[in-house]
Amino acid sequence: MSVRGIRGAITVNANEEGPILKATLELLNGIVNANGLDPHDICNVFITVTQDLDATFPASAIRQMAGWELVPLMCALEVPVKGSLEKCIRLMVLVNTDKTQQQIEHVYYGGAQALRPDLSRP
Template sequence: MEVCVVEADWTVRAIRGATTVPENSAEAIRSAVEELLDELERGNSFDPEQIISLTFSVTRDLDTLFPASVARSRPRWDNVPLLDVQHMHVEQDLERCVRFLLHVNLPASVRVYHPYLRRAKSLRPDWSLSTVGSQ
């Protein structure tokens, strides 16, 4: 008889994050997204195999590079389902902003870190410097 070991108390967790880009160029977007994803991985313990999906949204003033193409080039991220969308435009909103919503399987007890970098720290100052236990 084969025994199946199941990790107790694993659940789908959502991790948010955002950054801003100094200019609408492929190089600037790539650099900002790499920095954001580096911070995401540095602040959270997960294997890319645990990722369910990642959606990026960008403000309408960023149109020279898909953020998902940056994520796809990361080691072991080539099978992660990725999506790019344009963020809803709201007057006076933060310009040249890249946001993400990541869904990942994690133990329920694990604290998650939501990276908000550069000028995007103003979007969620309560999440920009610390880990958060619940969404």
């Protein structure tokens, strides 16, 4: 078994608590479903947001999910590079798995598909 990183990102339309929490759950559920994950196999989840998303902590949405109460979560600001994608939430999920790097499914939704078109699926 190895520790693998699974990336994901999603954009939101507004800097409001509801859309941020909803998008966080959508993204995490997409990663979980695409990779067949169980919360007990998660090492941690690192969450970043662009500096224009400050209405809430995205981790608070994950804390409400059954089985995720003990998963270590951390939120941080994404590096504010001029001209970069706005209103974006990114996740790095570290998981114990038997999957190879090639078998890992990364998830990009909405405008975030532009970040990694090589990994994005329609």
